[in-house]
Amino acid sequence: MLETKRALPILFAVMFFVMVGFGIIIPVLPFYAENIGASPTQLGMLMAVYSLMQLLFAPMWGRISDRIGRKPVIMIGISGLALSFFLMGISSSLWMLFAARIIGGFLSSANMPTVMAYVADITTPEDRGKGMGVVGAAVGLGFVFGPAIGGVFSKISLSMPFYIAGVSSLLTFFLVWFLLKESLSEENRGQQDSKKASLWQAMSGSLSILFMLQLFISLSLSGLEATFAYYAAKKAGLGTVKLGYIFMIMGLAGAFVQGGLVGRMTKKFGEGFVIQIGIVVSAIGFGLILFVDSFTTAAIFLTIFGIGNGVIRPSVSSLLTKTSTAGHGSATGLLSSVDSLGRIIGPPLGGWLFSIAIGLPYISGIVLSLIALVLYRFYTKQSQKNPSIG
Incomplete structure (x- = not known):
């Protein structure tokens, strides 16, 4: 077009x-x-x-x-x-x-x-x-x-x-x-x-599972963002300058994947495949972060996480706008609202977990990612049972 x-x-x-x-x-x-x-x-x-x-x-x-x-x-x-x-x-x-x-x-x-x-x-x-x-x-x-x-x-x-x-x-x-x-x-x-149906009516059924999935992804990401600076300082002695470089590397890698690969992958394999791959790679990234011991490992492991996490939101957005009957703006508006909820709850939750054990936010990130993966599988089954709602 x-x-x-x-x-x-x-x-x-x-x-x-x-x-x-x-x-x-x-x-x-x-x-x-x-x-x-x-x-x-x-x-x-x-x-x-x-x-x-x-x-x-x-x-x-x-x-x-x-x-x-x-x-x-x-x-x-x-x-x-x-x-x-x-x-x-x-x-x-x-x-x-x-x-x-x-x-x-x-x-x-x-x-x-x-x-x-x-x-x-x-x-x-x-x-x-x-x-x-x-x-x-x-x-x-x-x-x-x-x-x-x-x-x-x-x-x-x-x-x-x-x-x-x-x-x-x-x-x-x-x-x-x-x-x-x-x-x-x-x-x-x-x-x-x-x-179009009313907002809440159109977002019920199987589509509500996608919003829950995005909430767990947002929770895990914001928990990491709130604690990683302290974690990297304790585990590898990294200061603000090196942390800035690490987040820059992660951001550039994530932008490259989102701008270049997401479209090709969703077109070839579908959004569902990309969402699941993104969740799995995110979980692997969370696990690897537990082994950070230097600038190099921090940059590599955080980038792996960032690449996985970065492909999930565009794919969820794409899937929602294809399946929702509430209008594109209503669907994306509610998705943004769910993201914001995760960013409100995630940082204090991550900080509390960090105060118990410094690796706990990342272990919980693995758990949240696995829950998100299960939710997507459940969404798939529900959609197959009733295609009209998702």
Whole structure:
């Protein structure tokens, strides 16, 4: 499809710049909040409130995009992100920082589900995995380059990265405004709204199993992200610079696999095969992490995990948009909400397990991966019994 060839590079750029802006503030926010007077507990709440807003409102924005179109909702999300960055940059008290994070979480929760719904609109079922992989690759690369940029500009001042992120978001807004065409015609909006089932009805049955699967994957990933720095320091004496390199290597490898291999694999073998392979490789990665003893082993083992984990979300997104009757935006919105729930629960759960035994978050990651694999097998059996629901 010619439309797909034109739109996918634009969507890649949009999500790349969105995630670069988001990533820029990651290394700076803890120190910035501390300077304003935030305690460690308040810092945790500051991080959690953003994910909470994503959890609550991503399904709403996905549903709205099914009714009014993708482009306006993407523009709302990006403008909200820009506003929140500028508000954080001028914050002089903790309440202002919380307000900025709440506004940013509320509005920017429109971005991911709507972009994924856009991909579902413009791709054939055979190429759906490729499109979702391209979005995943953009997200991964944005997280690689964003924190590095934020670290550089933080040397000028702690507020500078927020202004840089705000400008990046504004440029992305204009990129969408001028270059991205609407993917959902007015006629299709009307048809989707009249024919589709209610959100919760359409997400019941076998499809609910896919959401549970994604929740366990998100839990295991966020638990690792919250504890790996401490784990690598204890096991291999790695500092922040080397950890930065390790996560960069993992991000680049994951982006390469998502952007290049996911589409080919899903087209040849189907999403189900890729999901199961991804879960198995993730579990192997978790197991290998228990044997980290140097920079090299940490980089290799974490990259193995990252490659496995990275192919799961695009494949689940592709499968959901093919089988759900609730509209592409509603399906991807609920999936983003489930992801956010995992990111709220995962870090404190991982930290608690780490306090008991430093290898426990990764052992639990193996267990969660195996549960996800069993869930997928159960989903397959349920779908075969009743093909109409999944």
